[in-house]
Amino acid sequence: MGLSLVTSSFRKWNNMRLFSSTKDNKFNKIVNIMGLKFKFKDKNKYYYSKIKKLIAAYYKEIKEQQIKEDEKQNIQSNMLSGLSTIVNEIYQINSVAQKFYQNSFEQSFLKPFIQYMKHPDFNEKYLKLISNLPEEDVFTINNIIRRIQIVTAYPNNANINIYNTEEQKQRKNLFDNFFNKILKVNDELYVYGKYKLPVNHFEPCVFYYKHGMETLKNTDRIRQQNIIDAGGFIGDSALVLSSYTEKKIYSFEAIPANLQKMQKTIELNSLSNVIPVNKALYSKKTELEFNICDSASSSVKLETIPEGEKVKVQAIALDEFVKEHNLDVGLIKVDLEGAEQEFLQGALNTIKEQKPTLLFSIYHKPEDFFEIKPILESLNLGYKFRIYNPVDFAIEIETLLIAEIY
Numbered sequence: 001m002g003l004s005l006v007t008s009s010f011r012k013w014n015n016m017r018l019f020s021s022t023k024d025n026k027f028n029k030i031v032n033i034m035g036l037k038f039k040f041k042d043k044n045k046y047y048y049s050k051i052k053k054l055i056a057a058y059y060k061e062i063k064e065q066q067i068k069e070d071e072k073q074n075i076q077s078n079m080l081s082g083l084s085t086i087v088n089e090i091y092q093i094n095s096v097a098q099k100f101y102q103n104s105f106e107q108s109f110l111k112p113f114i115q116y117m118k119h120p121d122f123n124e125k126y127l128k129l130i131s132n133l134p135e136e137d138v139f140t141i142n143n144i145i146r147r148i149q150i151v152t153a154y155p156n157n158a159n160i161n162i163y164n165t166e167e168q169k170q171r172k173n174l175f176d177n178f179f180n181k182i183l184k185v186n187d188e189l190y191v192y193g194k195y196k197l198p199v200n201h202f203e204p205c206v207f208y209y210k211h212g213m214e215t216l217k218n219t220d221r222i223r224q225q226n227i228i229d230a231g232g233f234i235g236d237s238a239l240v241l242s243s244y245t246e247k248k249i250y251s252f253e254a255i256p257a258n259l260q261k262m263q264k265t266i267e268l269n270s271l272s273n274v275i276p277v278n279k280a281l282y283s284k285k286t287e288l289e290f291n292i293c294d295s296a297s298s299s300v301k302l303e304t305i306p307e308g309e310k311v312k313v314q315a316i317a318l319d320e321f322v323k324e325h326n327l328d329v330g331l332i333k334v335d336l337e338g339a340e341q342e343f344l345q346g347a348l349n350t351i352k353e354q355k356p357t358l359l360f361s362i363y364h365k366p367e368d369f370f371e372i373k374p375i376l377e378s379l380n381l382g383y384k385f386r387i388y389n390p391v392d393f394a395i396e397i398e399t400l401l402i403a404e405i406y
Contacts, residue, residue, distance in 0.1 A: 116366035170391040198264040205398040212388040217406040225330025235262035254280035254313035282315035283345035317346030338364040358403035
C-alpha cells in the first residue's frame, strides 16, 4: 500500500513542478499530495521530521546537474522506498487509533460517573433508567457503564481495546466518509457536503449522525411544527435540523461570540427558517454567569468543564418564551453543557401540553444520565424512550435520551 501510494504521489510531484518549489513548499506539497493524516498529534513532529530528512537527503544528492539519469533513478528509488516505510508506519498507527480507546478529554466526564455509581441508592437509579427500554438500549447502557469501569481502572489506557469489530469498522468509516471529506476553502469557510460553517467545527454527532434524527419513528409530525434548539452554539445543529421542518427553528445561544458565528452560518447556508435567540434557557428568568471554554462551548457551574473567561448572560424559561410567542413545538433538542435538568424545570408546561419529541444530551453529568429519563417518565405522558449512543471516539460523550410519542 505504501509503495504504490508514494510512487503515484511522486508522479504528481513532478507534474506539479514540485522540484522547482522552495524547500518548505516541497515538503508541504508532498504531505498534502500523499494525504497523510496524523490521528495522533504527538506523532506529528516525529514523522514530519523523518520525511523532511529523507527529502532533504534526496535533494542534496541530485542538486548537482552532473548526476547521470540512471544514478538519479536509483536515488529516487531509494527515497521512494524510505517514504513507503514511513507511510506504512503511519497507516499502522492510524489503524491502532481506530482500534484502541484514546480520549483523554473524556476522562474528566468519566470520573464523576464512578463516584456516582458508589452511592448507596445506585442500584435503584440504574433499574429506573433501564426500565421499559428496548433490550438493545439496555445493552447500550450496560456497555457504557462497563467501558467506564474499564478505562477508569487503568490510568494509562492508551492500549485498551474496548470496541468490537463492527464498531472498529464504523470508526474507520468516520475517517473515510466524514473527516476526510471536510474541505477548508479558506479561514472563514469550511465545507462538508452541502453544509458550510465559518469555522472547522464539524462534529460527527451533528453532521454524520444528525442527532439521531434518522432513527425517529415519526418525523412527519415535526414538519409542520417549530423546533427548539436549546444550546445553539454556532448554528451547526440548527443547520442540520432546518431540513426537518417547514416552520421555524428557534436557536438559543447566550454567548455573543457563538451567536456571531451562528449568524454567519445562517448567511453561508441561506437559512430562512432559523431564528437566533441571544438568551440562555434555564428554569426561570434570571442572570447567569457562564464559563467560556477553549472549545467555545459554555457551561453553567459545571465542574467537569475547565474554567475560562466568565460572562454574564440573560436566561429565561422555555415555557415563558413559548407562551409569549404562541409557538407550536414539535421537537426540542437540548445540549446545555450540564444545565439540562434546570432547563427541564422551565420547560415542563410545554412538554406536558404539546408533547414534542425530545432529544436530551445526558452525558455531561451522571445525574443527567441516570435521572432525566425517570423524571420524564414520571409525568406519564405516553413517551417511549430510547438511548442513542453514536459510535465515534468516546464512551459516553454525545449520548442522547430520545423521547418520542408514536
